[in-house]
Amino acid sequence: EDKVVQSPLSLVVHEGDTVTLNCSYEVTNFRSLLWYKQEKKAPTFLFMLTSSGIEKKSGRLSSILDKKELFSILNITATQTGDSAVYLCAVALSGTYKYIFGTGTRLKVLA
Amino acid sequence: NAGVMQNPRHLVRRRGQEARLRCSPMKGHSHVYWYRQLPEEGLKFMVYLQKENIIDESGMPKERFSAEFPKEGPSILRIQQVVRGDSAAYFCASSPPSGGYGYTFGSGTRLTVV
Numbered sequence: 001e002d003k004v005v006q007s008p009l010s011l012v013v014h015e016g017d018t019v020t021l022n023c024s025y026e027v028t029n030f031r032s033l034l035w036y037k038q039e040k041k042a043p044t045f046l047f048m049l050t051s052s053g054i055e056k057k058s059g060r061l062s063s064i065l066d067k068k069e070l071f072s073i074l075n076i077t078a079t080q081t082g083d084s085a086v087y088l089c090a091v092a093l094s095g096t097y098k099y100i101f102g103t104g105t106r107l108k109v110l111a
Numbered sequence: 112n113a114g115v116m117q118n119p120r121h122l123v124r125r126r127g128q129e130a131r132l133r134c135s136p137m138k139g140h141s142h143v144y145w146y147r148q149l150p151e152e153g154l155k156f157m158v159y160l161q162k163e164n165i166i167d168e169s170g171m172p173k174e175r176f177s178a179e180f181p182k183e184g185p186s187i188l189r190i191q192q193v194v195r196g197d198s199a200a201y202f203c204a205s206s207p208p209s210g211g212y213g214y215t216f217g218s219g220t221r222l223t224v225v
Contacts (some may be wrong), residue, residue, distance in 0.1 A: 101153035
């Protein structure tokens, strides 16, 4: 069965800290891996990763994919309270538009 | 560009009633997806539709659940004879025909069955 596992389940840090969120996957037909940020409403798209070893960056957030070891990490540097959210990892399967989501990592950043 | 619009935001139904959840995709998007999020669980795929076609309904429960995306109007997820276990957040997402850079999600409908 296709599955996506995220760790840790939750994390509490202080403003300014750097955090690393993990996502590992076991799927039959990998197409791409995506990260979303979910606050109290719609998940918002952060990154799509298709190739190993190429870091994607957006401000203080960055992500990288390792297709050999079947995992991805999401890094957030100099965290702010506005980064508090649930971060979702999803894998898109080839031959379908279906995504398999992990249960998410709940990040809380304290002032 | 109003994004993906879902309504209602919150819906309360008594056991045995019907729930209708609506989703209007982003302008230019022709693919619609429904996902369900149970408490403390990840988003689970339910169904993928294009206009007037159900493409993949492998995640839909066999009974009581149906979805449509008519030629005109929003996509509808319909749950008949709701039970307490149907209480969840239901998210709709849309994408352009190419699949694009990830789905765009709506804000979800939180269904509570009492």
